[in-house]
Amino acid sequence: MKVLLTGATGFIGSSVLNALIAAGHDVTAVVRSDEAGKRVAANGATAVIHPLPDTDWLTEMLTLSDGAIHLATPDDDSGPIFDDSVIDSVIAAYSGTNKSYVHTGGVWVYGNGADLTEESPINAPEITAWRQEREDRLLASDVRASVVAPGIVHGYGKGIPNTISGGPRTADGALILIGGGTQHWATVHVDDLAELFVAVLENAPGGETYLGVSGHNPTVRELAEAVVGPDGAVKADTVEATRERFGAQFADALLLDQQMTGARAKSQFGWNPSRPNLVEEFSKL
Numbered sequence: 001m002k003v004l005l006t007g008a009t010g011f012i013g014s015s016v017l018n019a020l021i022a023a024g025h026d027v028t029a030v031v032r033s034d035e036a037g038k039r040v041a042a043n044g045a046t047a048v049i050h051p052l053p054d055t056d057w058l059t060e061m062l063t064l065s066d067g068a069i070h071l072a073t074p075d076d077d078s079g080p081i082f083d084d085s086v087i088d089s090v091i092a093a094y095s096g097t098n099k100s101y102v103h104t105g106g107v108w109v110y111g112n113g114a115d116l117t118e119e120s121p122i123n124a125p126e127i128t129a130w131r132q133e134r135e136d137r138l139l140a141s142d143v144r145a146s147v148v149a150p151g152i153v154h155g156y157g158k159g160i161p162n163t164i165s166g167g168p169r170t171a172d173g174a175l176i177l178i179g180g181g182t183q184h185w186a187t188v189h190v191d192d193l194a195e196l197f198v199a200v201l202e203n204a205p206g207g208e209t210y211l212g213v214s215g216h217n218p219t220v221r222e223l224a225e226a227v228v229g230p231d232g233a234v235k236a237d238t239v240e241a242t243r244e245r246f247g248a249q250f251a252d253a254l255l256l257d258q259q260m261t262g263a264r265a266k267s268q269f270g271w272n273p274s275r276p277n278l279v280e281e282f283s284k285l
Contacts, residue, residue, distance in 0.1 A: 001025045001026070001066040001067050001201075001202070002025075002026045002028070002064070002065045002066045002067075003020055003025045003026065003027050003028070003065060003066065003067050003068060003069065003201065004027075004028050004030065004061055004062060004064075004065040004067075004068040004069075005017060005020065005027050005028070005029045005030070005045070005068070005069050005071070006029075006030045006052065006068075006069070006070050006071055006072035006086070007070070007071030007072035007073065007104075008027075008029035008030075008031065008036075008040045008043075008045060008071070009029075009031060009036045009039050009040060010071060010072070010073070011153065011158050011159055011190060012071055012104075012150065012153060012190055012193060012194070013071040013072070014039075014043070015155075015190045015191050015193070015194035016069060016071060016193075016194045016197045016198070017029065017040060017043055017044075017045055018043060018191075018194065019191070019194035019195050019197065019198045020069075020198055020201075021043065021044040021045070023198050023202075025198075026046075027040075027044065027045040027046065028045065028046045028047075028048055028061070028064075028065065029045040029046070029047055029048070030048050030050060030052065030058075030061070030072070031047050031048070031049055032049065032050075032051060032052075033049065034049065036049075037049050048061070052072060052082065052085070052086070053081065053082050053084075053085030053086065054085070055085045055088050055089050055092075058085070058086065058089035058093075059088075059089040059092045059093045060093075062089055062090060062092075062093035062094065062099075063093045065099070066099055066100075067099055067100040067101065067102075067201050068090065068094075068099075068100075068101050068102070069101075069102045069104075069197055069201060070083075070086050070090075070101075070102070070103050070104060071104050079130065080130040080134070083103075083131075083134050084134060086103075087103070087134055087137065087138050090103075090138070090143055090145065091138075091141050091143055094143045094144070094145075095141065095142050095143055096142055097143075097144070098144055099143075099144060100144050100145075100146070100200075100201050100202070100204065100206070101138075101143055101144065101145045101146070102145075102146050102147075102148055102197055102200050102201050102204075103135065103138055103145060103146070103147045103148070104147070104148060104149075104150070105131055105135055105147045105148065105149035105150075105209065106128055106131065106149050106150060107149050107150065107151045107186055107211060107212075107213065107258060107260065108124060108125060108127070108128045108253045108256060108258075109122050109123075109124040109128050109129075109131055109132055109149070110122065110123060110124075110258065110260075111123025111124065111125070111256060111258075112256055112257045112258065113257075113258060113259065113260075114184075114257075114259050115259060115260070115261075116186070116211075116258055116259065116260040117211070117260065117261075117263070117264070118149075118208070118209045118210065118211055118264055125249065125252045125253050125256065126248075126249050126252065127249035127250060127252065127253050128253065135147050135209070139206075139207050139208070139209070143206065144204075144205070144206035145206050145207070146200050146204040146206055146207070146208055146209070146210065147208075147209040147210070148193075148196060148197055148200055148209075148210050148212045149209055149210065149211050149212060150188060150193055150212040150213075151185070151186035151187050151188045151211070151212060151213035151214075151258075151260070152185045152186060152187045152188070152278075153187075153188055153189075153190050153193055154187060154188070154189060154190065154278045154281060155189045155190035155191060155275065155281070156190070158190070159190070160254075161187075161223065161278055161281075161282070163178060163246070163254065164177075164178065164220060164223050164224055164227060164282075165227050165282060165285060167224075168245075170235055172233075173232070173233065174228075174232075174233040174234055174235040175224050175227060175228050175232065175233070175234045175235070176234075176235050176237050177220055177221060177224055177234055177235065177236050177237050178220050178237065178242055178246075178251075178254050178255065179220070179236070179237060179238075179239055179242045179251075179254070179255045180221075180236045180237070181219060181220040181221030181224060181234065181236055182219055182220070182221065182257070183219065183220055183254075183255055183256060183257040183258075184217045184218065184219050184220075184257050184258055184259045185217065185218060185219075185220065185223070185258065185278075186211075186213040186217050186258045186259060186260045187213065187214060187216050187217070187218065187277065187278045188212055188213050188214045188216075188262075188273065189214065189273065189275035189276065189277070189278075189281075191275055192214060192271075192273035192274065192275050193212045195271065196210065196212050196265055196269070196271050197212075199265075199269040199270075199271055200265075200269070203268075203269055204268075204269075208264075210262075210264055210265040210268075211260050211262045211264065211265065212262065212265065213260050213261070213262040214262060214273035214277065215260075215261045215262055215266075215273070216277040216278065216279075217258070217259040217260070218277075218278060218279050221234060221236075222279060223278060223279060223282055226278075226279045226280075226282035226283045226285075227282045227285055229283075239251075239255065242254070242255065
């Protein structure tokens, strides 16, 4: 399949690129610089340097592809405008065809919950509240479109979990938690997630969202205790201090208490996350 990929040099995108190449796909990666172009070319993709958003240009590029995955994010807070442009391009290029398109969402839109699924009510924090209107428009179109909503992505020492492992410490060395630390995070290894993106691109009928989570839902305290080891200490923080530390919007997302299994993706595609979970990863630090 000729696949158009955005965000191919990012944390998730670079793993998705590797998974696409391993599955035998011919990947064209939209990048922003010569340096990024060299990186994706070294990983087996054809690089096309062009700034996004650019609706007309992207529409033309999509017509030359058999499918696409969108993982790019803007450098500022213009995510709604950015995604609107991409979705406009996808609808213009893919409507009425059987070409597969995979859009990237996120689990934070579901808010708090001990057994969250794709059917759970939307209760998004402010930082991600803009997503649902756009995803609804996409999934209601006549495009064979799917949304993958990743959990907290980890692997190779990267991603949001660094807010825990690289967090501040007290004067006596205790690692300061994000809030009280009782909140659960729904997690997934980046390479497992990449395989899900490829499975959805290849096999999804369209019109559905898939939670990209492994089923491992540790608490923030459990993660911090894995970082410090049996001889270390952790210390709870207040919500107010956490919001001051991260900014209110990001902090409110990190404070969400979320548990989910990813059962739909696992049953529909035979997806089997197999990489080390985040507690195991942190225990090796």
